[in-house]
Amino acid sequence: MNWFFQFMNSSVGKKITMATTGLLLCLYLVIHLFGNLFLYAGPEAFNLYVERLSSLKPLVRVIEVILTLIFVFHIWNALRLTLANRRSSGEISYTEYQAHEVSALSSRFMGVTGSILFIFLVVHLQTIWYTFQTHHQEGQFYAVVTGNQVGFGNPVYAVFYLIAMFLLGFHLKHGFQSAFQTFGIRYNKYGKLIEAIAVIFWLIIPATFATIPIYFGFLKGGF
Amino acid sequence: MKVTLKVWRQKNGSTPGQFVSYEVDQVSEDMSFFEMLDMLNNSLVRKGEEPISFDHDCREGICGTCGLMINGRAHGPLKGVTTCQLHMRSFSDGDTIVVEPWRARAFPVIRDLIVDRTAFDRIMEAGGYISVRTGGAPDANAIPISKKAADAAFDSAACIGCGACVATCKNSSAMLFTAAKVSQFAVLPQGQVERKERVLNMVAQMDAEGFGACTNTGACEAECPKEISLVNIARLNREFLRASLAG
């Protein structure tokens, strides 16, 4: 096990942990989006979908625990990586530093975008997930999501959701490709393929998520 | 032309430093940046002041000794050149030019614009070699090496160890430097025997020196005077993963 801790604590190991957890989260995004799209199929379909999910309770719980662990790992690792890197930069920073000339904005703000995503996550869990758990009996999930309490009918939530999706896209603009660079498979013959898939993840998926508050809040909710 | 320099002055590693402004007149376009500094220094010497210390030697972009942060860019505004290759025609009359040393925890300031980069040597010591004894080598043409591999090895080996990659990186990561050496040997048949230990030991030393972890921002590649590519970092990651997982 010694090698394992050495690996986890090395700079490259930390990177690989970042990439692994990040990509697993991306995978989760796909599944999550798949569920959300049921909203467009109407109240019955969506409610039925959530019911079905709930009936697989033990499995869902296991997945939730794993997911939580991945998040915790991603965040904890991000934190120690960011802190360690800040320490490496030394005490005095440049008076003049033209960062924008040499690197992309998204790559420099992973900590910031990630942290706001974290806040979003807490709010999101507290509102939707928690409400789902406690109001489970009623089976009115669609109403919760589109309603004006904690749902997209509430302009504050809708706008916050939109911002979060924008930041998610931004996070993944750098993150997705970066993960493959970390695994060392970005510059070989798969490079072009990865670039194409990256667009799905940083643009299409967050954008599709974003259509939901737009549709249910701005268009249908009519605020 | 006339320029104003804002230069970091620091007596030694244990005293704090500060910026000092200098006006330099009669600068010609054909002068190199260093010749402009030489001229300023000579005028300081004449006045009995201490000249500005900066590292340089070959002045043709190969020894890797020079390296200044000029207006927030490592080695100045141009791509693919070292500080010593920078000429004053890249600036205009009346410019204010901010000159700072490389900043990173692993590169402590020795004086003014000079930093200590011996951490790079220690990374090399940890594995930047192929263990051959002098005299015991087989004929040079005994193992054919594809032109592609030889060229790739050369591209990696072109690193001059200047430290611009560290200087420009927001994480002060030495990944590009380390990766270039790991890559050079990873693509050559001669490097295979020690391949695993090499990458593990060099990365461990890089971490121990206090360099940060790479977050793939790509600033190093953009500022590297020898245009060492990020492919090297990808390869280092792969080598590291492989070496860590394989037994």
Place this chain on the structure above:
Amino acid sequence: MMKFDAHIPDGPLAEKWTQHKFNLKLVNPANKRKYTIIVVGTGLAGASAAATLAELGYNILAFSYHESPRRAHSIAAQGGINAAKNYPNDGDSIFRLFYDTIKGGDYRAREANVYRLAEVSNNIIDQCVAQGIPFAREYGGLLDNRSFGGAQVSRTFYAKGQTGQQLLLGAYSALVRQMHAGKVKFHPRHDMLDLVVVDGRARGIITRNLVTGEITAHVADAVILATGGYANVFYLSTNAMASNATASWRAHKRGAAFANPCYTQIHPTCIPVSSEHQSKLTLMSESLRNDGRVWVPKNPGDTRAPNDIPEEDRDYYLERIYPSFGNLVPRDVASRRAKAVCDEGRGVGATGKAVYLDFADVIQRNGRQWVEDKYGNLFDMYQQITGENPYEVPMRIYPAPHYTMGGLWVDYNLMSTIPGLFVLGEANFSDHGANRLGASALMQGLADGYFVIPYTIGGYLAQKPHDSLDTSHEEFTKARKGVEDSLKRLLSIQGDEPVEELHKRLGRILWDYVGMSRNRKGLETALKEIPALREEFWKKARIPGREDEFNPELEKASRVADFMELAELMAQDALHREESCGAHFREEYQTEENEAKRDDEHFAYSANWEFVEVGKPEILHKEELVFENVQLTTRSYK
């Protein structure tokens, strides 16, 4: 009286080295651990020597004023390294490499040394490839060769235009491996300022830590100098800014003879001086002369832009004078001719001190892309420095000091006239005679370090049991005190002229009188002006700061002080050598066609100088050169 026994082994030329290696006494492995060897300089020669000796088991203390061995001036070599591998099967052999080198040096080098150099050249390539040096290869995976000046075979191995870099990084990797193993203790940013001689043997050095200013004595059983050449005595040269003669010169003052100081090579293709502020000159690889055509206007004072000068008003002087070699004549000839046309007032550019190197023909013939593929990086470098586009206007080039064949005298074992002091690489005088061929310096540095010194130093140490001398010995305290005093003396001058300005003035005297071509009158003038300037230096120099801190001006001053003394010896040597040979061209001794005229009857010797006192003429000792295997002929390139 100094002894000049070169210790050349007996026997036929081709067997001397093998026989000698067998005859040398060996140090047994257990005893090697007891010996400490100091290696000053970690360029190609020093790094390869330190690594190899450490591998053998000796304890090595290595020193360099650089922050890392990888910064040594060897890194800048562009073109390549020779070896007699005969891979292209074009008729090369050890004897041919030996012959070309002796002839290229205009018969002023020792046969046995040069033959050994050719003999071990092949091992160097094997060694370097095993270290992972990425030499250029052909599509079949085998090593590629290119041709170089002064040879009719392709024997030059190269790694793009960065051969020196790759070779040095190879030697550096061997060195760091031994540092890691604890066998080499490397002292970065340490300047050697004196040699310590105890009971007639070299036993240590005095160094100054450039960061803290601390002066320290180091003791060892033998001392190796691999401190490079002294072309920077000219101020403007292709050498790195810090290259200097201090280590050699201080050893010389301690009794090591200095051989042939006047043999300095002026390289024909460098970017010309553009202004008073110029700090160094940049080499444009000799390979450019393969495709570029050298010319100047026919008429003095023709100030038209180069592209406006019609063919009939151009003088392609190398092609005109040397129809068979054309633009590819050896370095010394090309340099001298360039100077001659500029002296006639036909030079070009703002200063009139340049000639054109024109690629218009080859661009028209093979296309711009072809030229870009072959020379792209050099063209970029040129444009970077001059701001002119060489694809559109011809390059301007001019000769510049580049390499020094002279250096500390060594015998066949590379030992100087001080027992226990060995000298390797450009710092010694051994293999290139009066002129060095391209791609041979890298070969010599690595031959000395990897393959010669590891044997010969054993022969010396085996005769001398290890003892427990330490730095409390009075010679060490005296030397230390001497160094401290000389630094104090420099700091006490308190004049008002920057050291650099004084160095520039010294360079100008040398360039004018001890440069590409020399004559009695000029040399006599130099012998007056140099001591006068030296005196001025000691009155007028201004060196700020203190000795116990990082002080680059003090470093510079201490080096320039030595140049001021060495320069005088160069002029003395050039004046005494009343012949023209290789890079040493005395105007009085030339043929009717203005070619160098050797005088083998009177000057077939190396001139070895013994230091007396600053300002006093040095004493000449001759080592006669005996040629048993080659016939002395006159070089002709017509």
